[in-house]
Amino acid sequence: MTKPKTHVRLDFSEGSSIGPGKIGLLEAIATTGSLSAAARELGMSYRRAWLLLHSVNAGFDEPVADLSTGGVDGGGAKLTAFGQKLVKDYREFQRRVDALAQKSFGGIQASGTPAVEPVAPRRAINRSVTGTKRRR
Amino acid sequence: MTKPKTHVRLDFSEGSSIGPGKIGLLEAIATTGSLSAAARELGMSYRRAWLLLHSVNAGFDEPVADLSTGGVDGGGAKLTAFGQKLVKDYREFQRRVDALAQKSFGGIQASGTPAVEPVAPRRAINRSVTGTKRRR
Numbered sequence: 001m002t003k004p005k006t007h008v009r010l011d012f013s014e015g016s017s018i019g020p021g022k023i024g025l026l027e028a029i030a031t032t033g034s035l036s037a038a039a040r041e042l043g044m045s046y047r048r049a050w051l052l053l054h055s056v057n058a059g060f061d062e063p064v065a066d067l068s069t070g071g072v073d074g075g076g077a078k079l080t081a082f083g084q085k086l087v088k089d090y091r092e093f094q095r096r097v098d099a100l101a102q103k104s105f106g107g108i109q110a111s112g113t114p115a116v117e118p119v120a121p122r123r124a125i126n127r128s129v130t131g132t133k134r135r136r
Numbered sequence: 137m138t139k140p141k142t143h144v145r146l147d148f149s150e151g152s153s154i155g156p157g158k159i160g161l162l163e164a165i166a167t168t169g170s171l172s173a174a175a176r177e178l179g180m181s182y183r184r185a186w187l188l189l190h191s192v193n194a195g196f197d198e199p200v201a202d203l204s205t206g207g208v209d210g211g212g213a214k215l216t217a218f219g220q221k222l223v224k225d226y227r228e229f230q231r232r233v234d235a236l237a238q239k240s241f242g243g244i245q246a247s248g249t250p251a252v253e254p255v256a257p258r259r260a261i262n263r264s265v266t267g268t269k270r271r272r
Contacts, residue, residue, distance in 0.1 A: 004146045004147060004148050005146070005147040006144060006145070006146055006147075007144070007145040007147070008142060008143070008144050008145075008233070009142070009143040009144075010140045010141070010142055010237055010241060011140060011141040011142075011143070012140050012241070012244060012246035013246040013247075016246035016247060058247060059246060059247055060244065060245065060246055060247055061245040061246070061247050062245075086244075089240050089241065092240070093236060093237065093240045093241070096236055097144065097233055097236065100229060100232055100233065100236070101146055101229065104225050104228070104229045105146060105148070105225065105229070108148060108196065108222075109196065109197040109198075110148035110149040110152035110195060110196055110197070111149075111152060111194060111195055111196055111197055
């Protein structure tokens with residue numbers, strides 16, 4: 001019996017979505033108290049983490065995290081109350097989705113061996129509706 | 137109030153997963169009775185559709201679709217009973233996940249305007265733990 005793992009992305013509107021990547025970044029910010037430390041923890045460039053956080057902040061009416069600049073450590077980052085709630089709600093939601101997936105798909109048997117890269121047709125096969133075949 | 141849309145991928149094992157793209161292809165195969173027609177309907181190359189279908193077929197102990205070759209129309213494709221059940225179960229699962237998302241996140245307000253592409257820092261800011269700043 002295979003226990004399926006789920007990856008859920010939620011789109012609230014165009015340009016406003018959350019998923020495992022963004023939620024993971026918010027959690028790392030909460031743990032480390034800094035965007036650069038969070039990026040390091042996730043093996044992500046600072047630039048990518050900054051862009052990701054910006055896109056979450058811009059996606060909702062309220063910011064999910066505050067960045068403070070200055071100080072010897074280059075400033076910190078912390079989640080807002082809204083950001084904390086978003087993380088908590090997402091994780092609770094994901095637990096329920098996992099349970100639902102287990103209920104719906106727990107009996108499905110995945111093949112044991114990873115798929116061998118197949119040899120795909122090199123180009124679209126031209127199928128004429130009249131039944132004549134194109135010759136090359 | 138924003139009604140969130142969900143995108144759910146289910147990973148059964150390494151190399152064995154389903155999500156909206158693969159399920160959409162299976163549905164188009166069921167409707168059209170042919171892989172090339174399904175690919176056309178989805179605006180996908182035949183090669184991509186073939187690879188996608190192969191990866192689903194290889195991912196489980198049973199195939200999800202049978203391809204027949206030959207004939208004036210270049211052969212057809214149809215879902216197996218297992219493939220039909222997979223599509224049905226996924227759509228039912230997705231309906232439940234959508235309802236759950238609505239319950240958990242229906243009150244969240246996405247920002248009305250799509251995010252403007254931000255100007256990200258050009259490179260990682262080097263933050264020394266000793267508090268000294270690197271000069272360029």
